[in-house]
Amino acid sequence: MLQARLAPSRTAALSAAGAAAFLGLWSVAALAGITSRDFLPAPWDVAERFAQLVVEPFAGYTLLQHLLSSFQRFATGFVLAVVVGIPLGLLMAWFRWIDRIVSPAFDAVRFVAPIAWVPFAALWFGTGIGGPVLIIFMGAFPPVLINTYRGAKNVDRKYVEAAQMLGASHLRAMTQVLLPAAVPSIVAGLRISAGLGWQSLVGAELIVASSGVGYLMVKGQASVSTATVMSGMVAIGMVGIAIDVALRRVQQHIETRRGH
Amino acid sequence: MQPRGKTRHLLTAAAVTLAALASVVLVWHLLTAVSGIISPARFPTPLEVGLAVRQIAFDGYSNGRLHEHVLRSVGLVTMGFVLASSVGVVLGLAMGASRTVEALVNPVFLLLRPIPPLAWIPLAIVWLGLGNGAKMMVIFFAAFVPSVINSYTGVRQIDKPIFEAAAMLDVRGWRYWREVLIPGALPSIFTGLRLSLQASWTTLVAAELVGAVAGLGQILNQAAQDIYPAMILVGMISVAVCGWFMTLGLVWLERAVMPWKPR
Numbered sequence: 001m002l003q004a005r006l007a008p009s010r011t012a013a014l015s016a017a018g019a020a021a022f023l024g025l026w027s028v029a030a031l032a033g034i035t036s037r038d039f040l041p042a043p044w045d046v047a048e049r050f051a052q053l054v055v056e057p058f059a060g061y062t063l064l065q066h067l068l069s070s071f072q073r074f075a076t077g078f079v080l081a082v083v084v085g086i087p088l089g090l091l092m093a094w095f096r097w098i099d100r101i102v103s104p105a106f107d108a109v110r111f112v113a114p115i116a117w118v119p120f121a122a123l124w125f126g127t128g129i130g131g132p133v134l135i136i137f138m139g140a141f142p143p144v145l146i147n148t149y150r151g152a153k154n155v156d157r158k159y160v161e162a163a164q165m166l167g168a169s170h171l172r173a174m175t176q177v178l179l180p181a182a183v184p185s186i187v188a189g190l191r192i193s194a195g196l197g198w199q200s201l202v203g204a205e206l207i208v209a210s211s212g213v214g215y216l217m218v219k220g221q222a223s224v225s226t227a228t229v230m231s232g233m234v235a236i237g238m239v240g241i242a243i244d245v246a247l248r249r250v251q252q253h254i255e256t257r258r259g260h
Numbered sequence: 261m262q263p264r265g266k267t268r269h270l271l272t273a274a275a276v277t278l279a280a281l282a283s284v285v286l287v288w289h290l291l292t293a294v295s296g297i298i299s300p301a302r303f304p305t306p307l308e309v310g311l312a313v314r315q316i317a318f319d320g321y322s323n324g325r326l327h328e329h330v331l332r333s334v335g336l337v338t339m340g341f342v343l344a345s346s347v348g349v350v351l352g353l354a355m356g357a358s359r360t361v362e363a364l365v366n367p368v369f370l371l372l373r374p375i376p377p378l379a380w381i382p383l384a385i386v387w388l389g390l391g392n393g394a395k396m397m398v399i400f401f402a403a404f405v406p407s408v409i410n411s412y413t414g415v416r417q418i419d420k421p422i423f424e425a426a427a428m429l430d431v432r433g434w435r436y437w438r439e440v441l442i443p444g445a446l447p448s449i450f451t452g453l454r455l456s457l458q459a460s461w462t463t464l465v466a467a468e469l470v471g472a473v474a475g476l477g478q479i480l481n482q483a484a485q486d487i488y489p490a491m492i493l494v495g496m497i498s499v500a501v502c503g504w505f506m507t508l509g510l511v512w513l514e515r516a517v518m519p520w521k522p523r
Contacts, residue, residue, distance in 0.1 A: 004359075005359065006359050006360065006363060010363070011359070011363040014360060014363035014364045015363050015364070015366055015367045016367075017364065018363070018364040018365055018366065018367050018368055019367040019368065022367070022368045022371075039386070039387070104280065108500070111500035111501075111503050111504045112496050112497075112499060112500040113461060113462040113465050113466075113499055113500075113503065114462070115378070115462055115465055115466040115469065116465055116477075116480060116495070116496045116499045116500075117496075118469055118480065118484070119480050119481070119483055119484035119492040119495070119496075120489075120492055120496075122484055123302060123484065123487065123489060123492070124302060198376065199376035199377065199378055200378075202376050202378045202379050203378035203381075203462075203466045206378065206381060206382065206466070206470055207469060207470065214379075217379070217382040218382060220382065220386075221382035221383075221385050221386050224386055226383070226386050226387075229382045229383050229386055230383065232379070232382070233375050233379050233380075233383065236374075236375065236376060236379050237374035237375045237376075237379075238374070240374045240375075240376065241374050
């Protein structure tokens with residue numbers, strides 16, 4: 001039998017023990033003097049470095065400025081993926097011939113890891129904003145398209161037939177029948193796509209950028225400042241969580257409005 | 261009658277695919293080489309790509325021939341993926357089966373989970389340099405998280421009556437894992453493995469792009485530095501084809517392990 005639920009106090013105690021063990025081992029390893037503290041900083045060194053990065057500029061900007069420029073790139077790529085992905089998904093679901101043309105090309109491109117677009121991004125856009133945006137787009141686009149398409153394809157046949165019988169135009173059928181029915185699936189896709197887009201952004205910034213959290217981490221790596229690199233990881237993780245929480249709010253809002 | 265019909269169907273499908281491919285190459289040729297609408301400096305012509313393939317396959321490019329790069333990258337991913345997912349699946353199953361383990365491990369896991377796989381690359385380079393060790397570390401973290409999460413949810417999704425039956429029949433110990441937990445969680449485990457494999461492949465290519473001696477990412481990196489669009493495309497296609505074959509391998513494994521699952 002699956003173990004019964006633990007008392008909340010016991011769960012809390014165990015969790016605290018787990019966290020303490022992790023931080024304790026880490027601190028002992030850092031303090032043991034096997035390597036230098038630059039190489040393996042203690043947890044509080046990372047916290048201190050993080051606080052310092054918020055105030056003092058590193059690699060040209062403070063941590064918040066780096067985050068802001070990362071977020072702008074992310075938002076551009078993500079919005080672009082949404083603006084292209086949703087209409088294209090609806091078109092593919094409504095017109096079979098578009099589906100037949102786009103699907104094979106899409107499947108072929110999807111297997112190329114977003115990060116593999118880096119050389120072309122550099123070739124086409126240099127160090128401008130276009131490069132990272134292209135890479136984010138390549139990461140964020142597939143889930144939007146796939147979920148819009150699946151959501152629109154799963155619409156109850158009745159509604160499609162009713163719309164056709166009442167003489168709805170293609171555009172009206174797509175915007176007023178397919179789109180509303182696909183919304184839950186689309187929003188689920190947006191969450192996946194935001195996550196993947198944010199990840200691809202970090203990869204892009206490791207290679208083609210001169211600002212942003214990824215760039216900050218590369219600079220930290222170059223000066224063998226592990227604390228800087230770890231601060232970057234923490235910042236990336238926190239923004240990633242914030243994006244996901246925001247989109248989950250949207251999802252819950254839509255689901256309650258639809259009475260799920 | 262049926263097999264013959266099936267063969268004919270397959271032949272038709274193959275012909276259609278071939279015709280589609282040929283027309284794509286033709287349009288591509290027209291756009292780049294003939295009309296110059298797309299400048300060859302930005303996107304290669306089909307002929308250039310053919311020459312680049314010949315060059316890398318026979319003479320080698322960027323410290324090795326194509327099969328050497330492929331073997332290196334695929335070998336690294338396979339090793340890292342097998343290592344990380346076996347640790348991840350066992351941990352995920354343990355977290356699913358025991359609330360004590362779950363409570364103990366969860367805080368650490370929650371700390372690691374939001375960090376994107378690619379964000380481990382700079383840390384791996386600081387700690388382990390540009391060699392295979394750093395690649396393994398990066399792949400490990402990429403593959404670890406999805407396999408833990410999905411094995412965990414897999415156990416939690418097993419129907420309650422199955423646990424009750426197991427308890428009634430006094431199934432415990434190794435048999436409990438082998439006959440209850442693992443088979444029940446398998447579909448979800450494989451979802452996790454697929455995500456893990458994808459993440460490890462992407463992350464490895466990224467890590468090789470940042471710095472490596474050989475491998476598919478290194479081809480991309482070198483071709484970008486040489487401003488060699490045809491070789492960039494060859495690198496991208498190789499990345500896609502290898503990723504596709506590895507996914508197929510996993511699908512095959514899934515069918516072999518779960519013969520009862522409807523196709």
